[in-house]
Amino acid sequence: SYKEPTIPTQSTPSGRLTGSILFADYMIHWLSIIKNSVEEDTYAGYEMNVKKRIAPYFRKMGVTLSGLSALDVESFYEYCLNELKISGSTVQHYHANLHKALKYAVKHDLIIANPMEKVERPKSHKYQGAFYSASELEELLKAVKGDPVEFAVLMAAFYGLRRSEIFGLRWKSIDFDSNLIMIDHTVVQFHSDGKTKVLPKD
Numbered sequence: 797s798y799k800e801p802t803i804p805t806q807s808t809p810s811g812r813l814t815g816s817i818l819f820a821d822y823m824i825h826w827l828s829i830i831k832n833s834v835e836e837d838t839y840a841g842y843e844m845n846v847k848k849r850i851a852p853y854f855r856k857m858g859v860t861l862s863g864l865s866a867l868d869v870e871s872f873y874e875y876c877l878n879e880l881k882i883s884g885s886t887v888q889h890y891h892a893n894l895h896k897a898l899k900y901a902v903k904h905d906l907i908i909a910n911p912m913e914k915v916e917r918p919k920s921h922k923y924q925g926a927f928y929s930a931s932e933l934e935e936l937l938k939a940v941k942g943d944p945v946e947f948a949v950l951m952a953a954f955y956g957l958r959r960s961e962i963f964g965l966r967w968k969s970i971d972f973d974s975n976l977i978m979i980d981h982t983v984v985q986f987h988s989d990g991k992t993k994v995l996p997k998d
Contacts, residue, residue: 815862815906820855826897840988845893862907866914873918884920960984
């Protein structure tokens with residue numbers, strides 16, 4: 797389980813954050829800053845990116861907030877892409893998180909300039925979608941026959957609905973007279989603060 801580190805603030809008499817804080821600690825602190833300004837599921841994504849990947853890497857490096865350079869960030873991207881084989885689209889999420897966190901640091905005079913302005917956004921490979929043939933789909937439908945997941949598989953197969961859209965279906969969203977389904981509600985499941993949460997929203 798993850799234990800948040802104590803944020804060192806002894807560098808000024810008032811106990812305020814300064815650029816001398818470890819960058820890893822700053823990123824953890826930034827999570828607490830933005831937690832109440834974004835959707836819960838959005839925050840869960842930020843939290844996973846920072847605590848699982850960004851903070852551990854930079855903690856090992858020992859770099860401070862003010863000492864962070866564009867080369868440090870680019871080395872992090874290379875490590876993710878080449879060593880961990882993480883997809884370019886996922887590293888793009890890291891890029892967005894880092895840019896937003898360091899923009900905050902500049903705004904509050906913790907650093908003079910945002911090193912992310914010198915970092916190229918990682919490229920992602922073009923998505924190649926896979927799909928079932930008619931015979932494969934028939935085999936799938938036979939396999940889930942009578943299973944609790946059967947309805948969800950049917951809705952995904954026939955209407956192309958996302959998982960969150962299937963979970964969010966309500967009787968009032970179905971018009972049997974006109975043969976219409978209104979997709980106006982979703983239910984997403986995510987992990988945050990060590991707990992599994994379910995978030996319904998229109």
